[in-house]
Amino acid sequence: MNALGSKLKALTRLRCEIFQTSYNPQNLRTGAKYLRKHLRGPAMVKYYPEVISLSSIAREFPKMGIVDPVEVQRLADVEDKKRRGKGTPKKAKTKADSRRTAKRR
Incomplete structure (x- = not known):
């Protein structure tokens, strides 16, 4: 029985060499299934x-002077919100400036 097992192992190894597959007699996880898969x-x-x-064309060719009206309106809205005090909060430069630490005290 042992001689037959060793001949089967040799045959399997030879088959793997001929057909260029991986020889894995212990059936360990190799990830070969995922490596064979097509990339998404x-x-x-x-x-x-x-x-x-229009904005992508304006970014690619800045010398043409193309103006995107949607972007101009967005920037105007941001400035308007800042003037009314509704803009984004300033980033904390130090840990002491953080709102979280101010609430704990």
Whole structure:
């Protein structure tokens, strides 16, 4: 029985060499299944094409002087909110400036 087992192992090893598969007699987890899988990235790039907008063209060619009216309106709204005191809070420069530490005291 032992001679037959060793011949089967040798046959399996030879088969793996011929067909270029991994020889794994202990059946350890190798992750080969996931490495053989097709990558998702290229398919996703094909599915979601690059969106061309006025703002992307303006960013790519700044010398043309293209103005995106949506972006201009957004910046005006942000400035208006800042003037009314509704803008984003300032970032804490030190730990003492943090609102969280101010509440604990």
